[in-house]
Amino acid sequence: MPDNKYLPRVAYFCMEYGLSEDLPIYAGGLGILAGDILKEAHDAELPLIGVGILWKEGYTSQFIDERGWPYDKPTAYDPDLLQDTGIIIHVIVRGEEIPVRVWRVDAYGNAPLYLLDTALPGSDHGWITNRLYGGGDQDRIAQEIILGIGGVRALEALGHTIDVYHFNEGHAVLAGIELIRQKMAKGKTFQQALDATRREVVFTTHTPVMAGNEAHDHGLLQYMGAYNGLSREHMEIIGDDPFNMTVAGMRLAHIANGVSKLHGMTARSMWCDIDDRAPIVAITNGVHIDTWMHPSIRRAYAANLGLWSPHLEAKRELLQTIAKRAGVQLNPQFMLIGFARRAAVYKRPEFIFHRMDIIEPLLASGRVQMVFSGKAHPRDESGKQVLSKVVEMTRRFPQSVVFLENYDMELGRLLTAGCDVWLNNPQRPLEASGTSGIKAALNGGLNLSVLDGWWLEGCKHGVNGWQFGGGYEGELQSKYDLASLYEVLLEEVIPTYYEHPHQWHKMMRAAVDTAYHRFSAERMLAEYYNILYQPSRTSKLLEEQVLEATMGYRA
Numbered sequence: 264m265p266d267n268k269y270l271p272r273v274a275y276f277c278m279e280y281g282l283s284e285d286l287p288i289y290a291g292g293l294g295i296l297a298g299d300i301l302k303e304a305h306d307a308e309l310p311l312i313g314v315g316i317l318w319k320e321g322y323t324s325q326f327i328d329e330r331g332w333p334y335d336k337p338t339a340y341d342p343d344l345l346q347d348t349g350i351i352i353h354v355i356v357r358g359e360e361i362p363v364r365v366w367r368v369d370a371y372g373n374a375p376l377y378l379l380d381t382a383l384p385g386s387d388h389g390w391i392t393n394r395l396y397g398g399g400d401q402d403r404i405a406q407e408i409i410l411g412i413g414g415v416r417a418l419e420a421l422g423h424t425i426d427v428y429h430f431n432e433g434h435a436v437l438a439g440i441e442l443i444r445q446k447m448a449k450g451k452t453f454q455q456a457l458d459a460t461r462r463e464v465v466f467t468t469h470t471p472v473m474a475g476n477e478a479h480d481h482g483l484l485q486y487m488g489a490y491n492g493l494s495r496e497h498m499e500i501i502g503d504d505p506f507n508m509t510v511a512g513m514r515l516a517h518i519a520n521g522v523s524k525l526h527g528m529t530a531r532s533m534w535c536d537i538d539d540r541a542p543i544v545a546i547t548n549g550v551h552i553d554t555w556m557h558p559s560i561r562r563a564y565a566a567n568l569g570l571w572s573p574h575l576e577a578k579r580e581l582l583q584t585i586a587k588r589a590g591v592q593l594n595p596q597f598m599l600i601g602f603a604r605r606a607a608v609y610k611r612p613e614f615i616f617h618r619m620d621i622i623e624p625l626l627a628s629g630r631v632q633m634v635f636s637g638k639a640h641p642r643d644e645s646g647k648q649v650l651s652k653v654v655e656m657t658r659r660f661p662q663s664v665v666f667l668e669n670y671d672m673e674l675g676r677l678l679t680a681g682c683d684v685w686l687n688n689p690q691r692p693l694e695a696s697g698t699s700g701i702k703a704a705l706n707g708g709l710n711l712s713v714l715d716g717w718w719l720e721g722c723k724h725g726v727n728g729w730q731f732g733g734g735y736e737g738e739l740q741s742k743y744d745l746a747s748l749y750e751v752l753l754e755e756v757i758p759t760y761y762e763h764p765h766q767w768h769k770m771m772r773a774a775v776d777t778a779y780h781r782f783s784a785e786r787m788l789a790e791y792y793n794i795l796y797q798p799s800r801t802s803k804l805l806e807e808q809v810l811e812a813t814m815g816y817r818a
């Protein structure tokens with residue numbers, strides 16, 4: 264990296280941040296990525312500032328009731344982690360002027376995180392920042408007004424000069440509407456203001472499920488105040504009708520990225536009909552090594568020592584937590600498969616149980632042990648349904664299948680450090696990147712995964728983990744994936760674990776090599792700076808070269 268003084272100053276906008284389990288203002292991978300980016304910007308002394316929201320009740324704490332069904336509770340954060348900046352800005356929601364307090368998380372020094380909060384004493388607008396992804400459309404739009412419009416105003420009030428506004432997902436796009444409004448207030452035409460704003464904005468898309476890309480009715484947006492002084496005509500030029508937040512992100516930015524090479528391709532074909540959008544390049548996600556690598560494994564890896572004994576240490580720590588929380592004593596000698604994710608249906612947590620005739624003997628003998636964790640969105644009944652199926656299996660095989668309640672960063676760390684095998688069976692190509700598998704590999708865990716997201720780039724079958732399935736789309740996909748999963752599990756994974764430990768140990772090192780060198784947040788952020796943030800690279804010609812360079816993989 265060149266002298267950091269001359270690097271563009273970046274404001275990174277995200278609805279959620281996963282920095283630590285003590286500040287539970289995250290729901291899943293999107294927030295963990297944002298947290299890892301801030302931490303890496305801190306370590307590498309990069310001029311990057313985070314903007315987010317202080318969620319009073321967090322996302323959710325989720326436990327399992329007697330019937331095996333998930334139920335939710337609010338969470339609380341540790342106020343000692345926050346500094347009051349003394350700054351209060353104002354935004355207009357539903358015609359009312361709303362005061363917003365700006366807090367700062369200082370732990371990351373040069374890469375501070377500013378959190379916006381409407382729960383001021385005496386204000387009755389606390390509902391807006393109450394719960395991450397809580398409430399209905401009106402709540403969501405109000406939250407997005409706070410993050411986007413409020414975020415730009417907060418940075419100004421704090422005296423920050425910003426060269427690049429990075430919108431991580433569509434939630435932040437109203438920041439672009441505020442940037443345009445300000446330029447028009449200084450006399451620019453809409454088109455001039457849009458062009459100038461584009462030069463400042465970059466956008467990351469994460470969602471290959473069309474329905475997951477949020478869209479809003481124009482009438483509602485206008486009623487809530489999201490137009491922010493712009494006209495309906497202008498808003499349609501930016502986000503179409505209904506107003507699609509992802510489309511708006513791609514029209515407000517001069518360059519956009521998907522989060523793995525395959526996802527970049529998926530996003531390009533998904534949005535190929537959208538005119539006037541930014542080119543979409545691919546920058547594959549990476550993880551923050553200090554956060555996700557077990558210290559003993561890291562020491563052994565650095566000293567070129569065997570990884571089995573530090574792995575056993577991490578595995579024992581996990582088994583102790585399992586014993587404490589679930590009351591089950593798993594056997595450290597036997598193979599442990601882990602699966603922990605946000606409980607989205609496309610991730611198929613219950614998948615491995617589809618053929619009981621195959622899986623039952625393995626579980627009954629104890630040769631295969633499994634640990635699951637995950638939360639569903641509080642109002643996602645189908646997500647809760649798939650979790651309850653997994654919980655049912657823990658009751659059927661109490662000695663070999665475990666479910667850990669209330670998945671959070673602490674559990675994520677324990678699980679990805681302590682499992683032997685990390686299972687990942689999404690419906691391809693819906694897992695845009697996935698990062699828990701990177702965390703597992705970083706600790707010598709062997710991925711057993713569909714070739715989706717990062718694993719398409721990382722996998723060397725039989726060398727650093729295994730791939731299965733993924734060869735078909737639609738109805739055949741699930742049938743083929745399942746047969747292929749059992750085949751690889753029975754013929755390769757289990758025999759290697761029990762009969763060829765030397766080979767297993769070799770694979771563990773190869774897995775760490777892959778994650779450590781190719782899927783770190785350090786590599787990811789270097790690519791962000793080199794490809795997305797450098798103003799000298801914004802000429803059309805260079806964008807096309809960058810696009811070519813990141814096309815790489817072709818299906």
Ligand SMILES: *Cc1c(COP(=O)(O)O)cnc(C)c1O
Nearest residue numbers: 291292604671672675697698699
């Ligand atoms: C890493 C992590 C995620 C994201 O994992 P995916 O594999 O991308 O689903 C979600 N939640 C927590 C707590 C994590 O640590």
